[in-house]
Amino acid sequence: xxxxxxxxxxxxxxxxxxxxxxxxxxxxxxxxxxxxxxxxxxxxxxxxxxxxxxxxxxxxxxxxxxxxxxxxxxxxxxxxxxxxxxxxxxxxxxxxxxxxxxxxxxxxxxxxxxxxxxxxxxxxxxxxxxxxxxxxxxxxxxxxxxxxxxxxxxxxxxxxxxxxxxxxxxxxxx
Amino acid sequence: xxxxxxxxxxxxxxxxxxxxxxxxxxxxxxxxxxxxxxxxxxxxxxxxxxxxxxxxxxxxxxxxxxxxxxxxxxxxxxxxxxxxxxxxxxxxxxxxxxxxxxxxxxxxxxxxxxxxxxxxxxxxxxxxxxxxxxxxxxxxxxxxxxxxxxxxxxxxxxxxxxxxxxxxxxxxxxxxxxxxxxxxxxxxxxxxxxxxx
Numbered sequence: 001x002x003x004x005x006x007x008x009x010x011x012x013x014x015x016x017x018x019x020x021x022x023x024x025x026x027x028x029x030x031x032x033x034x035x036x037x038x039x040x041x042x043x044x045x046x047x048x049x050x051x052x053x054x055x056x057x058x059x060x061x062x063x064x065x066x067x068x069x070x071x072x073x074x075x076x077x078x079x080x081x082x083x084x085x086x087x088x089x090x091x092x093x094x095x096x097x098x099x100x101x102x103x104x105x106x107x108x109x110x111x112x113x114x115x116x117x118x119x120x121x122x123x124x125x126x127x128x129x130x131x132x133x134x135x136x137x138x139x140x141x142x143x144x145x146x147x148x149x150x151x152x153x154x155x156x157x158x159x160x161x162x163x164x165x166x167x168x169x170x171x172x173x174x
Numbered sequence: 175x176x177x178x179x180x181x182x183x184x185x186x187x188x189x190x191x192x193x194x195x196x197x198x199x200x201x202x203x204x205x206x207x208x209x210x211x212x213x214x215x216x217x218x219x220x221x222x223x224x225x226x227x228x229x230x231x232x233x234x235x236x237x238x239x240x241x242x243x244x245x246x247x248x249x250x251x252x253x254x255x256x257x258x259x260x261x262x263x264x265x266x267x268x269x270x271x272x273x274x275x276x277x278x279x280x281x282x283x284x285x286x287x288x289x290x291x292x293x294x295x296x297x298x299x300x301x302x303x304x305x306x307x308x309x310x311x312x313x314x315x316x317x318x319x320x321x322x323x324x325x326x327x328x329x330x331x332x333x334x335x336x337x338x339x340x341x342x343x344x345x346x347x348x349x350x351x352x353x354x355x356x357x358x359x360x361x362x363x364x365x366x367x368x369x370x371x
Contacts, residue, residue: 009236016235016243020250027254034261042264106268112326112349 042105043090047075050092050101062167065092073100078163080155084108087118087155091126091163099134102126102160107152114152122146122153126160131168134161179298183305190313191362191371195281199273200314201354208331210318212266214311216255216274221283222303224248225291229299232292244287249278282306317357325349 047056047063051073054065063075075092085108092100104118116122125143126134135141136150136157145153187193190200199217203209224247228235235243256274260267267274277283286306291299322329325348327341347353365371 005236005238009239012234012236013239013243013246016231016246020246024250024253027257031257031261035257038261038264108271110350112344112346 043077046090046103046105047092049103050075050090062170071095074167075100076163076167077105078159078166080157080159080162082107082109082117082155083114083149083151084110087152087159089156089159089163091160091167093164093167097130097168099126099129099160099164102156104156109149109152114149116146117149117152117156122156131161131164134164176298176301179301180305183302183307183309184312185309185370188309188313188371189282189285189306190310190358191365193285195285196310198276199280200310200317201351201358203270203273204314204318204321204354204357205325205349206269206322207315207318207329207336208266209269210311210314211331212259212263212270213273214307214314216259216270217277217280217282217310218304218307219255220248220251220277220280221286221307222300224251224283225286225299225303226296228287229291229294229296235292240292241284241288244284244292245278248283248287252278282310313361316361317354320357320361321348321353325353 043063044056047054047065051065051067054067054072056075057064057066061076064071065073065075073092073094075090078089078091080087080089087107087109088105090103090105092102094100102123104123107115107118109115109117122144129142133142134157136143136145136154138145139154141157143153143157183189185192189196196217199213203213224244227247228244231243231247252275255277256267259270259274286303290302294302319329323337324341324345327344328335328339329337345353348357362371
């Protein structure tokens with residue numbers, strides 16, 4: 001009987017989907033904590049590179065940093081469009097509105113080429129710069145692009161610029 | 175025990191070099207040995223566990239809906255390993271990127287399910303998929319080692335410099351996509367010449 005065959009197919013597939021959906025929900029619940037912990041640990045490690053020895057609090061979308069109880073700066077996660085996709089950057093700004101530090105959280109740039117725009121030799125340039133100078137040199141700023149990786153360099157620079165701008169404007173000239 | 179069900183996946187029916195399936199991760203993530211290890215482990219987990227289950231359910235799944243049923247099982251295992259890697263090793267999770275969820279549609283997994291696991295008992299399926307996993311792992315390990323060494327000059331695995339920086343001026347092209355094709359082609363040619371394949 002034709003209908004019987006179809007009914008059996010539908011029932012079996014529905015049962016399989018239900019069972020596996022339920023199991024996945026359980027797995028998700030079980031691993032959620034470790035995933036959150038891993039993500040927070042990564043952000044905290046990045047913040048500690050930008051503000052060594054600081055204490056961090058998370059506030060609506062940005063991070064406040066205090067050292068020995070005194071506020072020293074803010075940090076925010078910012079994004080730029082690189083050659084291989086989105087680049088996620090964490091930028092810190094001091095109370096003097098200068099860049100305190102930059103760290104790349106995630107990227108999909110080509111290893112050995114675009115990825116050099118995520119290394120300290122490039123990122124170190126940002127420290128101490130003010131908002132007006134956060135452009136590549138060819139765009140009138142003060143940042144040297146990595147040779148052969150202009151798109152990646154530009155993505156990081158734009159992410160830093162946008163992040164710092166949000167921090168300065170949003171927090172009302174810290 | 176039919177040991178040849180295990181050994182055939184390593185050389186005679188090697189998934190990458192002979193069956194030429196699963197090329198997408200093979201070419202894309204072999205820029206570093208570290209990535210290859212992560213991918214090989216993830217694929218082995220998904221391949222063996224999903225195919226064992228498909229083999230166990232082979233008399234229960236109607237022919238008409240077998241492909242969607244396989245995909246549901248495979249996707250569930252992929253999502254599980256994705257959660258586990260994300261929680262335990264964010265760096266590898268980051269590196270594998272989109273190729274981790276794409277294991278769902280990896281031809282090796284679905285191909286073995288359709289060609290082998292859906293017709294054979296679990297014992298044979300275990301041997302078959304274990305052999306395929308080893309075959310895949312050996313090849314992507316070899317390709318990634320060649321590409322990382324010639325492309326960056328040294329090999330670093332989990333922060334340990336396994337091969338020191340011998341090449342002063344590495345060929346950056348080896349870690350670009352073209353390097354993957356060149357390496358795989360050369361490997362295939364050499365193995366054919368030596369009559370290994």
